[in-house]
Each structure stands twice: as structure tokens, then as C-alpha cells.
Amino acid sequence: MAMKVAVMVTCINDALYPGTGKAVVRVLSELGVDLDVPTAQTCCGQPMINSGYMDQAVPVVRAFASAFEGYDAIVTPSASCAGSVRHQHSLVARRSEDPKLAAAIQGLSPRVYELSEFLTDVLGVEDVGASFPHRVAYHRTCHATRMIHSDDRAARLLRAVRGIELVEPEGADQCCGFGGTFAVGNADVSIAMGTDKVRAVQATQAHVLVAADNSCLMHIGGMLSRERDGMRVMHLAEILAAREPVT
Amino acid sequence: MTHVSQQTPVFLGTPPFPKAARTALGNTQLRANLANATATIRAKRSRAVGELDQWPQLRAAGAAIKDDALLNLDRYLQQLEDSLTSRGVKVHWARDADAACQIVARVAKAHGAIDVVKVKSMATQEIGLNEALAEHGIAAWETDLAELIVQLGEDLPSHILVPAIHRNRTEIRDIFVAAMGAAGRAAPEGLTDDPAALAEAARLHLREKFLSAKVAVSGANFAVADSGTLVIVESEGNGRMCLTLPEVLISVVGIEKVVPTWRDLDVFFQTLPRSATGERMNPYTSTWSGVTPGDGPQEMHVILLDNGRSRALADEVGRQALRCIRCSACLNVCPVYERTGGHAYGSVYPGPIGAILNPLLAGPGTSKQVDSLPYASTLCGACFEACPVLIDIPSVLVDLRSQVVDANRGPSAMATSMRAVSWAMGGPRRWGFARALAAGGARVVSSLRLSRVLGLMPGLAGAWLRGRNLPSPRGSSVRSWWKRRSRGER
Numbered sequence A: 001m002a003m004k005v006a007v008m009v010t011c012i013n014d015a016l017y018p019g020t021g022k023a024v025v026r027v028l029s030e031l032g033v034d035l036d037v038p039t040a041q042t043c044c045g046q047p048m049i050n051s052g053y054m055d056q057a058v059p060v061v062r063a064f065a066s067a068f069e070g071y072d073a074i075v076t077p078s079a080s081c082a083g084s085v086r087h088q089h090s091l092v093a094r095r096s097e098d099p100k101l102a103a104a105i106q107g108l109s110p111r112v113y114e115l116s117e118f119l120t121d122v123l124g125v126e127d128v129g130a131s132f133p134h135r136v137a138y139h140r141t142c143h144a145t146r147m148i149h150s151d152d153r154a155a156r157l158l159r160a161v162r163g164i165e166l167v168e169p170e171g172a173d174q175c176c177g178f179g180g181t182f183a184v185g186n187a188d189v190s191i192a193m194g195t196d197k198v199r200a201v202q203a204t205q206a207h208v209l210v211a212a213d214n215s216c217l218m219h220i221g222g223m224l225s226r227e228r229d230g231m232r233v234m235h236l237a238e239i240l241a242a243r244e245p246v247t
Numbered sequence B: 001m002t003h004v005s006q007q008t009p010v011f012l013g014t015p016p017f018p019k020a021a022r023t024a025l026g027n028t029q030l031r032a033n034l035a036n037a038t039a040t041i042r043a044k045r046s047r048a049v050g051e052l053d054q055w056p057q058l059r060a061a062g063a064a065i066k067d068d069a070l071l072n073l074d075r076y077l078q079q080l081e082d083s084l085t086s087r088g089v090k091v092h093w094a095r096d097a098d099a100a101c102q103i104v105a106r107v108a109k110a111h112g113a114i115d116v117v118k119v120k121s122m123a124t125q126e127i128g129l130n131e132a133l134a135e136h137g138i139a140a141w142e143t144d145l146a147e148l149i150v151q152l153g154e155d156l157p158s159h160i161l162v163p164a165i166h167r168n169r170t171e172i173r174d175i176f177v178a179a180m181g182a183a184g185r186a187a188p189e190g191l192t193d194d195p196a197a198l199a200e201a202a203r204l205h206l207r208e209k210f211l212s213a214k215v216a217v218s219g220a221n222f223a224v225a226d227s228g229t230l231v232i233v234e235s236e237g238n239g240r241m242c243l244t245l246p247e248v249l250i251s252v253v254g255i256e257k258v259v260p261t262w263r264d265l266d267v268f269f270q271t272l273p274r275s276a277t278g279e280r281m282n283p284y285t286s287t288w289s290g291v292t293p294g295d296g297p298q299e300m301h302v303i304l305l306d307n308g309r310s311r312a313l314a315d316e317v318g319r320q321a322l323r324c325i326r327c328s329a330c331l332n333v334c335p336v337y338e339r340t341g342g343h344a345y346g347s348v349y350p351g352p353i354g355a356i357l358n359p360l361l362a363g364p365g366t367s368k369q370v371d372s373l374p375y376a377s378t379l380c381g382a383c384f385e386a387c388p389v390l391i392d393i394p395s396v397l398v399d400l401r402s403q404v405v406d407a408n409r410g411p412s413a414m415a416t417s418m419r420a421v422s423w424a425m426g427g428p429r430r431w432g433f434a435r436a437l438a439a440g441g442a443r444v445v446s447s448l449r450l451s452r453v454l455g456l457m458p459g460l461a462g463a464w465l466r467g468r469n470l471p472s473p474r475g476s477s478v479r480s481w482w483k484r485r486s487r488g489e490r
């Protein structure tokens, strides 16, 4: 494969879920993708943009543009970050009044793919060879469902995993209440929404909760752990990288 | 530019959203009433919308009609004034709430009216008309069932379409029994909470008002420029009574309600009822084009209201909010609204549309309460998906947040952390250091089971830990692992 692909790990994964970044590398390498994990990468800037700190987002978007310059495709295990690059980076570039940054972003945005988009649309793969014999509840997440519409792609990839028993909680289209800084700025409403999501997830009696975004999982998983519920939360990439024996 | 008050007068004193939301969340009856009501309307709406294959085209058409009207507002308003005037209607222009209220009071007084009947209207709620008329010794009676419940209960509206959505039928029975007598005809003896019995009590109570009132006040859902027609869609028939029985009709109409042509109504008559109540068609559609001698009101006034709308129109991103046809679909699908109810938004416009419209009308930076509204959302996008005129509410929210930040350049916990994070993320070396610090911090907090203690602390970390643990990061960082891996080590 001649295509030069970069993995955009995302800041949350880099700091708190390194296993997810590594799983992306494993899944793509097994499929023969020529990969790089640019060490200059930091964050997409979404935390600043969504909080209204546009000036503070400018240096971050600039760092993004320089870290990923020259790659044919940029793959990220986050629907939310992919959406931010696609829909928000042009706004930051406009704010910077720097035509060079605007041009760089315009060139980069269409080359950014959320993991399941890259696997199904670019590589044309649905069965990545994974096996994971467990009952798994799939949380679709708002940004995958409504911003970049990748939720069905992830579902197809999960269904192709050997041994998996895939279920969906009631109210699949309902937000979990994370919402970035909403989780702390409006903590009461965030926790109230999260509580309802946790109940719906628990009702599936699954052993594992999966999503294509660790930010939502940090919120739901944080509540599960506070309740000492034993349910594990895993990113889509980690299940796709799993090779557990199926009996 | 007009200067408008930051909040609807009746809502004055509402604290910023997070605090108001906290109070609302503590009201279990409210949460149960809301969860039931919104779930029912949501299901009805999605059935009604799902029936139409051309739904996407109808949404796009509605947005296009409104955009045309808004971008040529001066021309269409002039046309509207001309066609209304030529049909015997007296047209007034009101810069703000105060001016509009004064005009209504003046007209009512000229006819010696001590009370007026009202058709449900958001514009008159927005300007606090009932309170203003009371100061002139004029009683304004709401005739929409839900508005009547709110008025008799000395309550505030909490939903655009169903202002008493936070009440269940037992509460409504109690309000009727306690308050109808003082306002006119008392509730029948032994009134039950059976919906039909409640409706009959309201009917008898209101009939007296319809038959005696000389002046009616309405809003309008649409104002058609070419034909000089005002339009009201409603479900109960109370509007039809108000629009036909009294001698004088005063309509308060936001300037964004104008649509260019009579034909344009075709689109909205399909999208509005399906989005609002989940019905294919609304039960009563009233249209009137000026005075008809010997039939209906013989004196008509239309007050074209700005009250911040030209301010909103000047906002490049936010002006799309003026497309809103007040269907409430965005409220009914909003997970935040569902849990807090409408009062927490401190305005007659609650929910997602309120979170953008109030700051757009008043201007970011006018008060802490207004500035808190664009943050009252997780940006989940359910509102945008439901909106029949394609208002991209999440994008407007994000843009308004940046205006709020720009208008309040001072120290705050969020500003400090955003500056720090921005500095750290502007360069890979700094980020490598910050990343290690964050991972280490999370590991320490989760391993020492400090979460609960830290959750009691103020600040951002405390707010997170109040209900959630932090993950405990396992394994080496991705970048060092990648370096080893690409050198052939595993």
C-alpha cells in the first residue's frame, strides 16, 4: 500500500487511555497499512473551541496542522475529534487571520478519518480478524451518530467480531451527558444524564461497554466505577485488536 | 441598536443556568412530569415526520423561505405594512418591549376596556404585556388552556407550546378549584382530575370572557407580505373565538415572522404541526387579511416588534435563529431540557432555542444569567436534527460561547485552565510533560481512592469527581511505545 497513514491519538487517549492508541496501531498494522504516529501531535483543539476560547485554540490547531502535514490519511479513534477537525478547524483558521493556516486546514480536513470510517470506507474491510467472546453493549455516541454519521460503520465492524454478543441499550440516541466542559460546568445535569445512561447500560446485562469515543466512556465508566459496578469499558479499537480464543 | 432588558420581566431574578438547574433537578415531581410529557410528544413527532418521504426537502424549503425573508427584511416589512394598511389595518412599529406595551395599553384605553382576552402568543410573553397592562388597570386573560393554568397558578411558563408541561392533571385540578372563582366563573362543584372534566371547566370559565371582551390581543405565527395576511395556528379553538368575537384586535408580531408570499405557507403548514404536536394538520388555522365590514373585529392594529431582533440579525452565525417557527421540537428532544424543565432558562424561550435566542436578543455580556445559557448544552445535536427550519443550534451555541468569552476577558477558573492547556498543547515537548503529569495525577487519584474526598473540593476537578471516578491509565505512553516498536522492539 502506497498510502502514508498517520495515527492521530488524541489528547485524552494519550494522557489517560494509551491502550487505545496502541490498539489502533495494531489493527491497522495487521491490515498491512503503512503507518506513522507523529510524535509532534498534541490535541485537535476541541476543548478550547467548545468552551469559547478561540484565541487559545489557534496555537493548538497550528500544532495539529504542522504535525500531520504530508500524510495521505489521518486516522483517529474519536468521532468527536474527527468532527471537530471537519467542522470547526476552518473557524479557528478564520479567527487566526492567517491565510497559510487556513489553506493547510482546508487541505488536511478531508483527509481525516474516524477509525471505523477508514476501515470500512477507505480499506473496504468489515472483518478485521478480531475475536472477543463476550456480551458487549454498544454506545453509539452523539458525535458519531449526528455529526459524522459513522455509528453504523462501527456497528458493522463489531458485528463481524468472532464470538461477540452485541447488544444496544435502550435510548441509544440519548446523550450520556459528558459534553466536554459541560461535565464540570454543569456537573449536576451531566451526572443526572449519566445516571440514566448507566441504568440503560446496566439493563443490558453486558460485561463490556464499547464506544468509538473514550471521552463518553470516561464519563459513563467513571460513574460505573463510582458504583463499583464491575462492567468494563473498552474502546472500539481495543475490541477490534482482541484475539481471544473462541470456544 | 436597541437596548433590551436581559431577561423577560416575569423571570427577573433567575440565577445562572447551572444553579437554577440544580434546584430544578431536586424537584422529583417536575422531573417525572417532564420525562412523561416529552417522551410522549417525541414519539408522536417522530411518527408524523417519518410518514413524509420529502421531509428533508420540506426542511430545506422552510429554511430557504425564511432566509430570503430575513436577508430582505426591510423590503418585505415595507410590503407588509403597505398591504396591511391598504386593507384597513393600523400598523405600529415598536423598537422594544416598553414601546409595544404602551401601544397596546393606549389602544385598549381608547376603547375604555378594563380587560382583554388573549390568544397564546410568545411575543406578548416576551415583552411582559400582561404585567404592563395590569399597571394600567387592565386585566389580560389568557384563553389557551395551558396558559390559563399558568396564569391561574401564578406560575411561569416552562415550554413554548405547552407552557404548563411541568404540571400534571391533579395539580391542574387543584389550581382550577383554588383560583377560577376569583378570576371569573368558578370551577364546578366536585371537579375531578379527569381530562374531559378539566377541559369542560376551562370551557365554561372562558366562554364568559369571550362573550364579554371588547378587545383581543394576539400574536401571529406568520405575517404574509404580499397578501397582508396574519396567520394563527392553534389546537383548541380559543384563538378563533378571540379573533372573531371582539370589536378590536391588536396583534403583536415579531419582525422575523414575515414570509414573502401566501404560497410559502404551504411548506410551514406541513412542517409546523408535525414538529410541534406530532399531528398531520393542526385543528384550527385562522388567517385574516385586514378588516371585513360587518364581519369580525372592525378595528385592527398590528404592532411590528423589534426588541433585539435587529441585533440578532446582525450576527452572522446567529441570525439563523430568527428562522425559528416556535414549534418546540428542539425542547422535546433535548436531554438537558428534559431534566431541568423550562424555568431554569430564565426566559419564556427555554430549551435549545432559548439557549441561543436569549443571548442573541440581549447580546452576550449583558448578564451572568444570559452568558450561562450557551453553555447549557452538551452539543449532542438532537435539536439540530429535529429542527424543521434547519437551525444549526450546536454551531450557534459554540459561536456564542466565543462571544461570551470575548465579552468577559477576566480571570476565571476556566480561563486559567484553558490558557494553560492551550500553552501546553501548542508544542509537542510541553505537551509530553503535561501528558505525563495528567496521567500520573489520574493514576494517583484513582489508586489512592482519593476521589470522594477530592469530589468535595470546589473547582473543575472537584466537579468531575463529585459523581465520577477518574480512569487509571495503564501502560507506557503511546509515543515511547511507538518509538520502541518502530525500532523493532515490541
Ligand code: SF4
Binding pocket: B275, B323, B324, B325, B326, B327, B328, B329, B330, B331, B353, B383, B386, B387, B388, B389, B390, B391
Ligand atoms: S429552533 Fe427549530 S426546533 Fe426549535 S422551536 Fe424553533 S423551529 Fe422548532
